[in-house]
Amino acid sequence: MEGRTTHTYGTAILSAFEYLLENYPRVFVIGQGLWSPWYVGSSMTDLDKKFGVERIIDTPVSESACTGAAVGAALAGMMPIVVHPRMDFMLYATDAVVNQAAKWSHMVGGQAHPGVTIRAIINRGGEQGAQHSQALHSWFAHVPGLRVVMPATVADARDLLVASVLCKDPVMYIDDRWLYDQTDDLPPIVESDLRLEGPKCLAEGTQLSIVAAGHATRLALDARDELARQGYSAEVIDVRVLNPFDPERIVQSVLKTGRLLVVDGGWRNSGFSAEILASVVERVSPNAMKIPARRITLPDAPAPTSRVLEKAYYPTSDTVARSALDMLSRS
Amino acid sequence: MGGNDKLVTLGGLADPLFFSAPIDTGEVQFEMLRRYLNSMLRIRLAERRLAEARRDGLVGGPVHLGVGQEAIAVGVSAALRNSDRVFGGHRSHSHVLALGSNVHGLFAEVLGKETGLSRGMGGSMHLWDQPRGFYGSVPIVAGTVPLAVGAGIAAKLQNSGDVAVAYFGDGAVEEGVVHESLNLARVSRAPVLFVVENNLFASHMHISLRQPSDSTARFALANNIPHHVVDGNDVVAVAAAAQALVSGARRGEGPGFLEAVTFRWYGHVDWREDIDVGVHRSLEELNDWRRRDPVRRLEEGMVAAGCWSADQTVELTEQINSEISVAWEQALADPYPDPEAILDRVYAAAGG
Ligand SMILES: Cc1ncc(C[n+]2csc(CCOP(=O)(O)OP(=O)(O)O)c2C)c(N)n1
Ligand SMILES: [Mg+2]
Numbered sequence: 001m002e003g004r005t006t007h008t009y010g011t012a013i014l015s016a017f018e019y020l021l022e023n024y025p026r027v028f029v030i031g032q033g034l035w036s037p038w039y040v041g042s043s044m045t046d047l048d049k050k051f052g053v054e055r056i057i058d059t060p061v062s063e064s065a066c067t068g069a070a071v072g073a074a075l076a077g078m079m080p081i082v083v084h085p086r087m088d089f090m091l092y093a094t095d096a097v098v099n100q101a102a103k104w105s106h107m108v109g110g111q112a113h114p115g116v117t118i119r120a121i122i123n124r125g126g127e128q129g130a131q132h133s134q135a136l137h138s139w140f141a142h143v144p145g146l147r148v149v150m151p152a153t154v155a156d157a158r159d160l161l162v163a164s165v166l167c168k169d170p171v172m173y174i175d176d177r178w179l180y181d182q183t184d185d186l187p188p189i190v191e192s193d194l195r196l197e198g199p200k201c202l203a204e205g206t207q208l209s210i211v212a213a214g215h216a217t218r219l220a221l222d223a224r225d226e227l228a229r230q231g232y233s234a235e236v237i238d239v240r241v242l243n244p245f246d247p248e249r250i251v252q253s254v255l256k257t258g259r260l261l262v263v264d265g266g267w268r269n270s271g272f273s274a275e276i277l278a279s280v281v282e283r284v285s286p287n288a289m290k291i292p293a294r295r296i297t298l299p300d301a302p303a304p305t306s307r308v309l310e311k312a313y314y315p316t317s318d319t320v321a322r323s324a325l326d327m328l329s330r331s
Numbered sequence: 332m333g334g335n336d337k338l339v340t341l342g343g344l345a346d347p348l349f350f351s352a353p354i355d356t357g358e359v360q361f362e363m364l365r366r367y368l369n370s371m372l373r374i375r376l377a378e379r380r381l382a383e384a385r386r387d388g389l390v391g392g393p394v395h396l397g398v399g400q401e402a403i404a405v406g407v408s409a410a411l412r413n414s415d416r417v418f419g420g421h422r423s424h425s426h427v428l429a430l431g432s433n434v435h436g437l438f439a440e441v442l443g444k445e446t447g448l449s450r451g452m453g454g455s456m457h458l459w460d461q462p463r464g465f466y467g468s469v470p471i472v473a474g475t476v477p478l479a480v481g482a483g484i485a486a487k488l489q490n491s492g493d494v495a496v497a498y499f500g501d502g503a504v505e506e507g508v509v510h511e512s513l514n515l516a517r518v519s520r521a522p523v524l525f526v527v528e529n530n531l532f533a534s535h536m537h538i539s540l541r542q543p544s545d546s547t548a549r550f551a552l553a554n555n556i557p558h559h560v561v562d563g564n565d566v567v568a569v570a571a572a573a574q575a576l577v578s579g580a581r582r583g584e585g586p587g588f589l590e591a592v593t594f595r596w597y598g599h600v601d602w603r604e605d606i607d608v609g610v611h612r613s614l615e616e617l618n619d620w621r622r623r624d625p626v627r628r629l630e631e632g633m634v635a636a637g638c639w640s641a642d643q644t645v646e647l648t649e650q651i652n653s654e655i656s657v658a659w660e661q662a663l664a665d666p667y668p669d670p671e672a673i674l675d676r677v678y679a680a681a682g683g
Contacts, residue, residue, distance in 0.1 A: 036535035060505035060541040061472050061533055088471065092506065127392030127443060129454050131471050301677045304668075305454035306443030307391050312670040 010042035031083030067093035102145035133303035152217035154184035205235035222317035247279035347619035353631035402625035404429035406569025418475035419468030483521035502533025522580035551588035563591030
């Protein structure tokens, strides 16, 4: 197709970086591994060579200082992107994110906004275990003042990164290594206003609404295909923007299908899956539901390492399809 | 500006062309030297086995190998007892083995088996053997450093005379929490030995790209903590320095800081030697560092002292290798944890 470029999720992220660095001199990138970015798949290859080590800053092992520094640079007029190759590692940086970046605008009467983008990568599996696996989007989505986005598609991997960096507010952009191999043909970049982005229907259906974010959306889409093979019609809603959260599109879908299955890659207790369920409960009468809503999450346990336990721990598209079929066959 | 006059640097310790001669075994008893050699060889051969197994796809998770760095854990452990409290990081196979943990327990853990040191829940990066003084290792860089300080404070409150040990790398020193820990340990006079295994790299980055000096002991100086900077590939030197600092800590003098300079022979993670993804080291540099081999230098020092022969090394190597083969086969055959372990091990058992 004319003007389209084939991308993986990984190279889509790379193309967003290139676009931003080419078009916005105020953008710079800081984080670990940037001069040898094998850690982040194909998503940052050779940025240091194209844009120079002054703007692509590889750092000491200092997540806290680097994130705080990015917040400060944003207050001083730059558009920093701080990269954490693994979400687990950035827990040293939570003060800079939660106490500083997220609070600043409000604390100073809306007069200053640290427009920093924090790229946090979910990277799990491969028998790496409890400290190399966490999907903490629910935690961060709890914090007012911090926008949180989770791209599930190749297009969003690129376009939500551009929108995040152009946004005046602090944004946590959470991508997932399990999505990097997806491919798609993308049109040229069109800048969008992150404030107008929200949940989107990725595939229409009539009998069941499956709502998910990030990698869980992939599971939902694959499960939808399986359901279709078995003669059922499911709709998949991709949350995309977890904070601020606008449930309107989800509610519309549930009003149509009367069945809701939420899939989330995080834990269950106080997780984002609960927020989705609550927002539907608040807006949809129980009479409109053909069967009580359900959710699929991780078990409430840290990630194990052993391969057999990993297999039992992570939900798959099959887990989703089975749960969906059960709901459909009972109602 | 005279600011640099006082900059602490490693000098020749960071240059592989120095310190490659056989180790001066001095007054150290033969029995002790033999134990050092035995322990260092055991660690090396066990890690070599893991490297092969990882390469061949038998190990599913990452392994951070410390081949080339064995003298540090062995030297430090010589100053320790089972009631001490040792903490490590992502590269901790040597730390636990040097305390006398069995190779089978390590292998089984790396393979995710129920019989492993952490019952198959943690793998290579999360090891535990508290009966031998190993309180735990984790891959969050510097994550256990403050825990070691706390274990030291506990030892002080318990009047046990025990010490805590924090093993960490030159990269870990870049985390703020290390500096908080040094200060806290000093002001609370906690019996803690901070051991920096300075191998000059944190994954792909040489220390010159990350810090203004290559010697991390400058932070001991800043916190008024007694410190030694040694050739980390000289087990005798490491043991002597560790002994001095641990004795002080046991006597109530507070923390000590040991910077042991070394080099890892594998890439940051897994089995490749120097072409590991992202690691920019030259083969030439690696080969230079191989001349500072801690095992060979100890062996040659023992031979020079007239208490050992090269034939004995061959014999010892064969003996350890066959023990390792038995341990490996056993670990391969062992069962995986029951899937119920996922939820059963999150909290202490009822009544616990
Ligand atoms: C908090 C945190 N940040 C980053 C990482 C990724 N990481 C793992 S090991 C390592 C390098 C550590 O270097 P050093 O402390 O010198 O130990 P070495 O690998 O040399 O033994 C890094 C950056 C991590 N595991 N945890
Ligand atoms: Mg290092």
